[in-house]
Amino acid sequence: MRKLSYFLITGLLVVICGHFAMAQNDKSKRPSPPRTASGQAGDVNIVIDYGAPSVKGRKIFGSGSENLEKYGKVWRTGANEATTFSVNKDVTIEGKSLPAGKYALFTIPEEKEWTVIFNKKPDQWGAYDYNADEDALRITVKPEKLSSVQEQLKFEVDDNGKVVFAWEHVTFDFTVSAK
Secondary structure, three states: HHHHHHHHHHHHHHHHHHHHHHHHHOOOHHOOOOOEEEEEEEEEEEEEEEEEEEOOOEEEOOOOOEEEEEEEEOOOOOOEEOOEEEEEEOOOOOOOOOOOOEEEEEOOOOOEEEEEEEEEEOOOOOOOOHHHHHHHEEEEOOOOOEEEEEEEEEEEEEEEEEEEEEEEEEEEEEEEEEE
């Protein structure tokens, strides 16, 4: 009887531990869940994979110590793993060439102008290993102020290749065109 109880308890513990281990690997349960934005520019497929953090009452962009993302610092443009930007064909972005492929998408926020970076090393955690020597392309965009708070970070891609970023009070966009 004791052996049976031992095996039942051990089996139950294995099932419970396995359940919790699988739940920890479930990225959808993260505070900043994974999201995908996709669209097309002609026959070019555009896919952006990112972690979507929420404002949660925080001050996001600025130069003060209270700001989550500091002006002038490279940012992963999302949460968790670096945001990735993929295109299946060669494109131009704001008139500059980018070969087909998958890139890490970083930004450098500033008050009046942001730098958007397409980096050749897509599989990174955050921007901790960011290396400017791996940049495939940099463009500059003008941020605009949103009239209301965008609580959760969001990318959208329309069917004309326009990519829109929005979070907190900030939005910017850039256009992807088939080459």
